[in-house]
Amino acid sequence: MVHVLEDPSAQAIAHVYSNAFLNVAESVGIDGVLEELASFLDDVLEQNPEFRNILLSDIVSRDDKLAMIDRVVAPLGTELFTNFLRTLARHERLELLPLILSESWLLHESRTGRKRVQVLSARPLSEAALHDVQTRLDATFSFDPILETQTNPALLGGLVIRVDNTVYDGSLKNRLKQLQDRLCKRSLHEIQSGRDRFSHPEGD
């Protein structure tokens, strides 16, 4: 799900880098490389905020950043990952790293025929219900759905399933709204025809 403060254009750029990164990583094994990227973010940058600040700062020059990557990351990381960091540093795109990680995961999933599917329900779904939903979705979609469940009491009942930008709304709230629209429309016609009957000089 896109957060409102996220910048769609940054995401588009991150997508390009992730694509290239995964293409290169295919020869070595994607899981290992993605794990390395995640660990770099979690174990290195998270744990050492000063290092992160220097690496992401605009004040530090490109050459200094490159030298620092050579000194700190190169001896410990794989060559592929270090090269990727250098490329990002050279293009001054290091701040996109967290976005690149999440984009890479999504891309990797879609390449292996999997896709995230958000399932919204009014109450938390039981294991059995979730299993049912999973099997039904498996049968419906051409890809392998990965379920992400969320709850929203405002739905009242039923399920809302979202794949990418498409929403399948089968919630009770939506059905009630449909019923309301239909009743409104029906009674509007009743009222109008009743009024026409009175206003017509030759009416019954």
Next chain:
Amino acid sequence: MKFKADEIASVIQKEIEDFRGSIETSEVGRVLEVGDGIARCYGLSNAMASEMVEFPSGVQGMVFNLEENSVGIIILGDYLDIHEGDEVKCTGRLLSVPVGEAMIGRVVDPLGKPLDGKGPIVASERRPIETIAPGVAGRQPVKEPLQTGIKAIDSMTPIGRGQRELIIGDRKTGKTTIALDTIINQKDGNVTCIYVACGQRSANVAAVVDLLTTHGAMDYTIVIAASASDPAPLQYVAPYAGAAMAEHFMHQGQHTLVIYDDLSKQAQAYRQLSLLMRRPPGREAYPGDIFYCHSRLLERAVKLSDELGGGSMTALPIIETLEGEVSAYIPTNVISITDGQIYLEPDLFFAGVRPAINVGISVSRVGGNAQNKAMKKIAGSLRLDLAAFRELEAFAQLGTELDKATQAQLDRGYRMVEILKQPQYEPMHVADQVISIFASANGYFDDIPASQTSRAEKELLQFMKEQKSEVRDNLIKLAELNDDSVDELKSALDEFKRGFQLETKEQPTAAST
């Protein structure tokens, strides 16, 4: 009528029992930013240009900009209820308005929702607000007159059905009055009128509705109101909505008249939207497609070919100028699109010449073919006479002594100007117009003081209506002036003059006592 509670309850119960809700599939996006009538959204990857979208608060929007990573949406309603992160849904439909007989007599907003408190509008049909204008084969030349009931217009800048005639002038020069006179004059005719108020003060719109109601003109008129306090997107779509409602009647073979009051405000609303959407500004900061914005709207005014039913849409766009500046961007654009213009001048207005039409620079490029033949005959020289009079008038102001012929021409001119004056909301039948103009052009008012010309005209018309109705009826029936009818008319005028002279003789004595 009284509802029976049990009956209603059982109907509702049955409705609920039979209800089978279906799963609704829709494409969604998320609002990234919102403000000033526009929203920028992420997602909506399959959104189409001009597609309608829906916000959670029920407010509708229209896709305006399709960009690489986001979609620009104009919000057709209250944008204060929309927040960052809200889900926005594609509807797969184009923006459309309800059309048909049910709309007549109503005051609606540009989306067709009633504003007059007369209950809901049940229209069975809808029509997209943007449609392509009929092509060359679907049209025929303008040849049927649309009478405005205003002497100065019907004689010198005649308007035909299917024509686009611009009304242009400074503020407070009577632009709207001309348009309203034209609507009022369609009474007992077969023309459906649509008045689009765009960026007007709500008080003005209320006054217009009140006026049309008192003159019985709301029976065949639809008023579309997007007042100055409505968001810019609504002001922008209002003229297109008006055109769509008129098109519905036009395609059924009926005649329609649409008044866009006024297009300069609509251009400003469009400029606001375009700047907020970061489209590059051009001259006077208007976007590059402001010309297309107006040309595609006015191109929809058309006289359809007989195969398509022969219906017509006449458009009277109004443009407000600043200090008579017709060479500003929007006025020149609209002048070049329309088939002529009626130019109103504040100087004439304050000199008491009302309607304050400058006949010298007002033109109608196609209406001449549509003009009533009788009118055409007598009005042929009117414009030239008036132009000559204006020249002489300037010369006479120098105080030089004039020869008799020139003085006579001047006197005739003064009376002609008097005859072309007309009070507001009193449109005249074309036969009455012919009689008045014929009388003054043939010197029947020459010996009456200019200040009394209007009284003389009034009495003449009354005389013709009451005592010489056969002459007037003949004029209406023939719709042209042949030798016989000219003789008839002349003898009737002579008779009137004999009666009138007596009254004018009493006038000075009455004044002196």
